[in-house]
Amino acid sequence: MNRTLHLLTVEGLEQSFGGVMALAGVSFQTPESLIYAIIGPNGAGKTTLFNVLCGFYPPTAGSLCFNGQELRGLPPHRIAALGIARTFQNLQLFFNMTVLENVMVGGHLRARTGLLATALRLPRVRREEQQLREWAREALELCELADRAEYPAGALPYGLMKRVEIARALAAKPRLLLLDEPAAGLNDTETMALRDLIQRIRATGITVLLVEHHMPLVMSVSDRLLVLDYGSVLAEGTPADIQVDPRVIAAYLGGAVQYAV
Amino acid sequence: MRLAGFYLFAAGVALLPVLFPDNYFVTVVGASAGLHVILAVGLNLLMGYAGQISLGHAAFFGMGAYASAILTTRFAWPGLLAMAAGLLVAGVIAWLFARPILRLRGHYLAMATLGFGIIIHVIMVQAMQWTGGPDGLAGIPPLNLLGWTIEGDEQWYGVIAAAMLLTIWLSLNIVDSRMGRALRAVRGSEFAAQMMGVDTARAKTQVFVVSALFAAFAGSLFAHQQAFVSPDSFNLMVSVELVTMVVLGGMASTFGAACGAIALTLLHQGLVVFEDYEMLIHGGLLMVVMIFLPQGLFVGLSQGARRGWANLRSRAA
Numbered sequence: 312m313n314r315t316l317h318l319l320t321v322e323g324l325e326q327s328f329g330g331v332m333a334l335a336g337v338s339f340q341t342p343e344s345l346i347y348a349i350i351g352p353n354g355a356g357k358t359t360l361f362n363v364l365c366g367f368y369p370p371t372a373g374s375l376c377f378n379g380q381e382l383r384g385l386p387p388h389r390i391a392a393l394g395i396a397r398t399f400q401n402l403q404l405f406f407n408m409t410v411l412e413n414v415m416v417g418g419h420l421r422a423r424t425g426l427l428a429t430a431l432r433l434p435r436v437r438r439e440e441q442q443l444r445e446w447a448r449e450a451l452e453l454c455e456l457a458d459r460a461e462y463p464a465g466a467l468p469y470g471l472m473k474r475v476e477i478a479r480a481l482a483a484k485p486r487l488l489l490l491d492e493p494a495a496g497l498n499d500t501e502t503m504a505l506r507d508l509i510q511r512i513r514a515t516g517i518t519v520l521l522v523e524h525h526m527p528l529v530m531s532v533s534d535r536l537l538v539l540d541y542g543s544v545l546a547e548g549t550p551a552d553i554q555v556d557p558r559v560i561a562a563y564l565g566g567a568v569q570y571a572v
Numbered sequence: 573m574r575l576a577g578f579y580l581f582a583a584g585v586a587l588l589p590v591l592f593p594d595n596y597f598v599t600v601v602g603a604s605a606g607l608h609v610i611l612a613v614g615l616n617l618l619m620g621y622a623g624q625i626s627l628g629h630a631a632f633f634g635m636g637a638y639a640s641a642i643l644t645t646r647f648a649w650p651g652l653l654a655m656a657a658g659l660l661v662a663g664v665i666a667w668l669f670a671r672p673i674l675r676l677r678g679h680y681l682a683m684a685t686l687g688f689g690i691i692i693h694v695i696m697v698q699a700m701q702w703t704g705g706p707d708g709l710a711g712i713p714p715l716n717l718l719g720w721t722i723e724g725d726e727q728w729y730g731v732i733a734a735a736m737l738l739t740i741w742l743s744l745n746i747v748d749s750r751m752g753r754a755l756r757a758v759r760g761s762e763f764a765a766q767m768m769g770v771d772t773a774r775a776k777t778q779v780f781v782v783s784a785l786f787a788a789f790a791g792s793l794f795a796h797q798q799a800f801v802s803p804d805s806f807n808l809m810v811s812v813e814l815v816t817m818v819v820l821g822g823m824a825s826t827f828g829a830a831c832g833a834i835a836l837t838l839l840h841q842g843l844v845v846f847e848d849y850e851m852l853i854h855g856g857l858l859m860v861v862m863i864f865l866p867q868g869l870f871v872g873l874s875q876g877a878r879r880g881w882a883n884l885r886s887r888a889a
Contacts, residue, residue: 403761405757
């Protein structure tokens with residue numbers, strides 16, 4: 312039997328804002344432990360798709376099935392608890408905290424202690440703090456940020472701030488990681504380092520959903536691609552398929568363009 | 573060491589009456605400052621850390637005070653039991669109001685909490701048969717702690733100092749923990765906090781209740797210490813002063829809030845000699861501090877001191 316396991320199954324997803332259809336019936340399946348990229352021109356509905364997935368917008372119609380569980384109707388923190396973490400197109404770091412503390416917030420769901428135990432600093436709170444710090448350090452290590460742990464988050468250069476967001480998401484130990492334009496604003500060296508990082512993340516068994524405009528990065532790192540245009544699926548397949556798909560070339564790449572992989 | 577600052581502060585609080593025995597300024601003004609510290613530290617959890625303003629915090633201070641006053645004078649309840657009832661009432665009311673109120677942001681939240689404070693104040697004035705109306709309630713018996721009756725300025729200083737240190741310790745614990753980080757995350761980016769799995773509505777409700785409990789605790793001690801309560805101690809101006817303490821000392825710093833509370837209490841005492849000009853000087857000083865130390869007295873000065881120390885060391889090297 313050659314059955315692929317699908318971590319995420321999206322069916323007939325619709326999202327309208329007033330009269331604007333941001334997503335007009337999007338369906339796709341994300342196999343587990345792969346890098347799945349979503350590309351498309353600005354306004355194609357990529358970030359909207361992420362926001363719907365995370366429970367920030369309740370979808371107008373359709374279903375979102377994650378690991379056998381329907382996400383529709385769940386509040387964001389419950390969806391996060393199922394194992395979905397994300398980064399943001401516009402930085403959403405906690406600038407009032409250090410890098411380490413930011414990443415420790417990522418581990419929020421992996422800890423249990425409530426307010427009363429915390430206020431009294433019971434022994435198990437201390438143990439849990441240590442555990443959270445350790446998890447955060449592991450995530451920082453993976454993102455090559457260990458030496459910046461004690462910096463105020465706002466004191467880092469832009470490229471590193473984007474990495475802190477990835478580390479924060481990883482500290483949640485998600486099964487599905489949503490990266491929203493992680494290469495935006497990065498220089499070439501940083502982008503290459505990002506590619507290595509995404510590959511290291513996949514090697515840990517985490518499925519990555521990648522929204523990105525940087526085509527060399529997308530084509531070299533992803534296992535499969537979904538192309539959105541005007542809120543609909545234009546094409547789906549491997550990078551090699553997508554690069555020769557005439558519909559994609561016509562609508563998006565704007566001619567026969569080949570990228571060195 | 574995590575609590576080094578706390579032990580230093582506690583040592584200072586304990587040494588004051590030893591260094592200055594029988595000193596009115598230390599015991600009476602110190603006790604008043606201590607109550608303000610409890611209030612400011614609680615409000616700082618809500619305002620400084622979670623970023624939610626409350627312009628009605630005197631209401632919870634009043635609930636604790638009136639619960640103790642009414643239950644001990646009219647129903648002859650023991651002081652500790654009345655205090656527990658006051659905490660329960662303030663906690664439950666805070667919990668009930670938190671969800672609808674904390675959905676609001678910015679100016680709207682300020683207006684809603686302001687209205688809440690005014691309503692509670694009106695009840696204190698109007699519910700004459702319970703609260704004694706504008707004249708207040710007198711004859712509140714001294715607080716009895718398991719057989720020990722607190723009497724005299726020195727004893728009150730000690731009890732309030734202990735209560736203050738307890739709340740500072742609780743606050744430090746909360747801030748430097750999973751819960752504290754969740755609160756700061758709400759202030760930093762509520763959107764991202766939700767996405768990282770923080771139940772932000774719940775976190776905000778919890779911190780609102782905790783700050784209300786701190787305030788009610790201070791209120792109950794205040795009622796017994798003064799043996800008298802009246803609505804004037806819990807009006808809008810008091811709420812505004814509490815916010816001023818937090819901002820003056822430095823937001824999102826427990827010792828900042830404590831310093832703000834102590835500084836403002838001392839300022840009031842020190843300016844009494846200026847009589848009619850007190851408010852003028854008071855307002856002027858606040859403006860000067862906010863212009864030159866926008867992060868607040870404690871946070872601004874400690875950052876400055878750290879920078880100066882680093883400069884000295886680099887020059888020496």
